Amino acid sequence: MKPQMRVSQIFPASYRGDVTGAETPGHKLLLRAGYIRQVAAGLFHLGPLAMRVLHKIEAIVREEMNASGALEVNLSLLQPGDLWRQSGRLERYKHDGIIFGGKDRKGSDLYFAPTAEEVVTAWAAADLRSHKQMPLTLWQMDWKMRDELRPRMGLMRGRLFRMKDAYSFDADEEGMRRSYQVQREAYARIFTRMGFRFISVQADSGAIGGKGSAEFMALTNVGEDTLLNCDHCDYGANVEKAESIFAGFEYSNESKPLRKIPTPNVRTIEELETFLGISSRQMVKTLIYVADQVPVAVCCRGDLTVNEVKLKNVLGAGVLEIATEAVVTAATGAPVGFAGPLGLKSSLRLIFDTSVKDMRSFLCGANETDQHFLDVHFGRDLPAPVGFHDVHTARAGDRCVQCNEGTLSESRGIEVGHVFMLQQGYAEKMGVAFQGADTKPRAPWMGCYGIGTTRCLHAMAEQQCDEKGLIWPEAIAPYQYAIIPAAYKEGSVAKIAADALFERMSQRGDEVVLDDRDGSFGSKIADAELFGFPKIIVVGRKAGEGIIELVNRMTGERSEVSIDSV
């Protein structure tokens, strides 16, 4: 990269004022500072400053991937439909609408890579022959296309985005776990080097499949995901998957008799607390869902919330919805608000959350209009459940399951990286068979690993910005220094000193920008702050005495220093 630039040459020029169509601070700033330009929904041009940031981000990724022992390749950006039919994913991706492609002139369907499991596994089917070739991790950095229904937030959820994707092949499960761990550690180094505040969390692995996955989340105020992380250990998880130790409750040891009490029009947990004066932790909440068209009842402690992602996984359901009023009435015999595990039709499947396990003398709906049961005991009033499942949502303030000491706190994050253990599914479907040490053919164990590099650029813009503009960490800043002469008039002391400094720093190889425009000093400072260069050098009144002012964009610190010390 050429290390120097004059601001008059930067294309496109920055602009003042608000921008339309951008929802988040980072998105607005990237537009105003000319880093990106929208071509169509979710499609962008990248300007020269964005390219410099992207090159630095990708150079860090490349170094760490190569250092991890992975081999850089490039997989065809256009993928034959036949490979997607082989893996069985074409219909699903087409149904979701995110796969984009067309027919070529010979009538074959080609798709713009939304991901590359199919093509890389097909390559392995052709060229991976022996256990001696493994462990093997292939990686590439290139565009992906996902035709999002609602592209938004600039490069965050664009339709075209750059991604580093890697795929590991191992002879056995243990090898897969080792390769996964190597990549996971490389990812931590990568995001640390880029300058991110990030956490690594357990994640629901969604559409990719496979078991065991972690997300790397950049912490921002505008993240699409809600995260819980421990203030004591390194535990962190997407709220969709987070586990926790919830606050307990001292249930009475007294064995009062079961009573059915009238609760006229009192339906919600809050209404019951007020009406009866007892804690929600003494109540069992019973919700009716419909999982793949079959009603199911879910019980959890009254103060907790059912986590539908967890519930869906427990049920192995494709579609899970909360039941309509009519379904609730048909299933429980009572309107919404009066369901409970006691006296429910035995045909209805009943899921108990782990929070219910130790409850005694609790309140629950009586499956009759305006009636609840009080002082219910498992084993006395109804059979003790045969199993419990974690189907409630963990929350800030809960204790950490990993260290049992820390407290979870909530933050929002943007997923910048994701690592998965894919197991053998793809390899088996695509017919990859290598010869083991015992000469028998078998399918390799795979992992896949992604980092969104254009997304990293945008995530950093969201994570580090203020009302004045972007604030790049040095590791990925487009230029390290901006020189702002107080005036840039021919013959002025400031111009002469600024030109000389620019020349000297350029010679030395510093990444430096000179604001050579003949605008106001204020507008130049404003642009330097908008662009987000880490260090601003003001060449002002004292330039004649060899003194300049150095401003740290991140901390706002200002100091007068000798021009020779820069």
Add this chain to the structure above:
Amino acid sequence: MKPQMRVSQIFPASYRGDVTGAETPGHKLLLRAGYIRQVAAGLFHLGPLAMRVLHKIEAIVREEMNASGALEVNLSLLQPGDLWRQSGRLERYKHDGIIFGGKDRKGSDLYFAPTAEEVVTAWAAADLRSHKQMPLTLWQMDWKMRDELRPRMGLMRGRLFRMKDAYSFDADEEGMRRSYQVQREAYARIFTRMGFRFISVQADSGAIGGKGSAEFMALTNVGEDTLLNCDHCDYGANVEKAESIFAGFEYSNESKPLRKIPTPNVRTIEELETFLGISSRQMVKTLIYVADQVPVAVCCRGDLTVNEVKLKNVLGAGVLEIATEAVVTAATGAPVGFAGPLGLKSSLRLIFDTSVKDMRSFLCGANETDQHFLDVHFGRDLPAPVGFHDVHTARAGDRCVQCNEGTLSESRGIEVGHVFMLQQGYAEKMGVAFQGADTKPRAPWMGCYGIGTTRCLHAMAEQQCDEKGLIWPEAIAPYQYAIIPAAYKEGSVAKIAADALFERMSQRGDEVVLDDRDGSFGSKIADAELFGFPKIIVVGRKAGEGIIELVNRMTGERSEVSIDSV
């Protein structure tokens, strides 16, 4: 890039024997050495060795483009159909079949970039406002897709290929010429640095439009283009466009009377030479073409060939074809073989080639069956032509038009770069208007500049290879050294010495490959030669004495040197 590699880890492994579906030596070697793998016609994966070569090629391009003052950007790979309708090129590209795309989920048409004039000009329409922003050259390096009818020769004419494309914007024509010259000089440096034997030639600018263009041609035996270049000066041109000074002829000063002579069934120049015993240089050859459905007659000296590309340009024709027998008969009144400028219907347009200008006492067809005219004189037997056009094909042995001293010789080449002056056509069509110094709006003058980087990789494979394998120049070699131990058995002197050397060179940052496989020495040498590493270090019998053999892949030179001197 990680500088070291063990051959056992290279994926995919090389293979022996012939490959199917590859026509050229370079294509076969790239497949055998695992540099490329075909996914579908014209679509390839690139292996780790190819990626290293490609990175080096692209790094040279990046350095020179940045040094030229151009700004690196990235233009959306998917382009809205509306921009192509605005430029008026969509129908043409669709008709040619090379544009590939589809409908997105909202029903809009998106095309995978076959080139980027439309999107970059539309960007300029939005962000280029003042003459102060120019000269401006934007460049990018990314994939392009052209759905070729007959993809062939691997990366040479693949459907997906990587290209550096640049676009210059200037306030006036002089500026455009300067920007063009800057890029042209950068191109010469780029191909020189890559290590190409190449020439720069004038070219027909084809479908891109605009006036003034040059091609950079890598010289190979398998090139798609035929070139003529001077052995004395730097003149070179594609044969489609080459000019030359053809050998003259002493026409008699005697003014013999015009005669019509019988030439029974004697039609071709060769037959006439034999039949009459006169030189073809004394004959005017007259060919009938159909240009956009209108017949036209073309006269050139008998020993020369009509150049249809030149003729098409002179006529400004869209479609040019040689006339059918029926059209010839209708147009000249005689069958094929007896046309001539004398006595031709006056309604038929007549084009005279420059070669006819000084001819006297010549022979030509009489537009009657089995009849020719002899001793024809312009100004006496028929009116002297009002103008002459260069519509013949220059050929090896002709004198150079540029230096008037050298002789042209013929070679074959692969186009690796192309520079064009686009003028104002795109800017006007896409509505780009900048404010001139006089505050009036006007359209910028543009240029466009392309280098096929994956094509460079393949072109070098064709230019530098032998029956043993690829031969990379150091500047773009994937690794500089291959260490081949004569044996790689635990405890052997060769293994110990090879490991130590590999370790030392790796530490020092050398790009070095160690063949750590336990195959035969011969097969390892064969692989190193196939892969094309510039220097092979054989660690053999004398390793114990600290002596190794250094083999230069390009020259074949072998020398014994001290292990410490490497």
